[in-house]
Amino acid sequence: MTVNVLFAGGADRWPQYEEPLRAALDEAGVTARLAQDIPPDQVDYIVYSPGSWLQDFTPYTRARAVLNLWAGVENIVDNPTLHLPLARMVDEGLTQGMVEWVTGHVLRHHLGLDTHVLHQDGVWRNDQVPPLAHDRPVTILGLGALGRACGAALAALGFPVTGWSRTPRDIARLTCRHGADGLRGALETGRIVVLLLPRTAETENIIDAETLALMPHGAVIVNPGRGPLVDDDALLAALDTGQIGHATLDVFREEPLPPEHPFWAHPQVTVTPHIASETRPASAARVIAENVRRGEAGEALLHLVDRDRGY
């Protein structure tokens, strides 16, 4: 039997999601008609995202669930016309993507890949053998789901990983530090320092002139966390003296980072455009498809929103 799946995730997202959703439904063994224009009374499942044209759920008399493409449901959970079960997105792809991005950039700095990527000039530069990961301590500030996952991946590759968080943690294979004293120790050992803290009043400008001076000379900063964790001017000054050897920054106080910002032109800064961690169409599509499969099989849906709690 064909299941009618309405894509109400926004016309601009349709090109990104159409193919992954078709593939995922197919893989899940669901025979589906997936479209943006299905008559409301024929729709079985609604794929939704904030900003959708769909605001009145009343005509969807036969629909069994609304499957949100985003983790946040604040734009739909209070819709008075919605009486259907609502599932939010829990995209393992987001954590996995962060692990891949962080591991890739840590290895890039560790191995000195840029030397070769930037200088394909016929000069055989084989005099710089990097130390092994074992001799390159990495420090991660922030031990939430992302920091822990990145720490585990880097430790598995052989890096000695120190993790720092506000409150005490105990995580296998990581040296965990916490609080103000712990921060000093974590920064003093980190040859590569990865920022994965949330943005709070306490973490704003946590990387400033004072903390930059604690790191080993030539340390590398990798920031896929939040732009305001870093005092931009202090970082630029530390890059100019060589105290910081390189900074790879994915997040900024203003995004897109304005073309005139000195980060773009600085030879020891790599700007990446807030791509370290995103909901991925392929993995998000698998979550949607799995929920359609479950709905059709009479099984409980994944990641159902508790309307009272609001998430």
Place this chain on the structure above:
Amino acid sequence: MTVNVLFAGGADRWPQYEEPLRAALDEAGVTARLAQDIPPDQVDYIVYSPGSWLQDFTPYTRARAVLNLWAGVENIVDNPTLHLPLARMVDEGLTQGMVEWVTGHVLRHHLGLDTHVLHQDGVWRNDQVPPLAHDRPVTILGLGALGRACGAALAALGFPVTGWSRTPRDIARLTCRHGADGLRGALETGRIVVLLLPRTAETENIIDAETLALMPHGAVIVNPGRGPLVDDDALLAALDTGQIGHATLDVFREEPLPPEHPFWAHPQVTVTPHIASETRPASAARVIAENVRRGEAGEALLHLVDRDRGY
């Protein structure tokens, strides 16, 4: 008692190895005199590498073993003056270094890092989100110690890894294929193909026009194995048509790669100067020191060469 350790590894390697060897002997609890010029009849252990000035072992009447700095012993094993036990190098640093290099370059290609490293021009290029590792199949040709270790590291990061070898293998987390038929299947699925085969008559030019055509359009080749595995002209032709999206090559038929070789100038080729895997002074020195310690303690030496087998 002081043990006399002669460094006959070549004067050009002495600056790299002197300090690590002293540190490792010290750590192993061996009181040693380490030098390049010890009278032959006082020498207890000989640290050796191919190309050494030492070719006649006859005067080393008191020596207990020759400890090779290299894995390969083809330049010494047939020396008719050598009747001492000969140990080859099994450097866990070499395998670990290869895992780091391969993982770093696979992630570099997977994440498209070069786009950002090469274009810090103020343009916010956030329209290219790479798939997750889960959706980027990697194929490794060669399942020796290096291929297996690289495969395990890539599988742990989430890549689906297919490994190919001449004879059947069964390795956890890897899809193993073998023989001529298996090669076709391994190449057809590999979006990134890593070459870690030994050089033999059978593997020479294994990457040629025919096998390049089997790979998915735009596949990436990473060769830290042996230069002659690749037919250079066929690879250049496949790069020009886009059949191969990029090649990162660490080994070549002639090294250093001559400045006029077209690989240097090709925008879809990254040349690295045979650095993927080297004996690392620090870890190699620990192996040498451990064997000196064992010799002095009357214990069996590690990695002794079987003269009949030749390795």
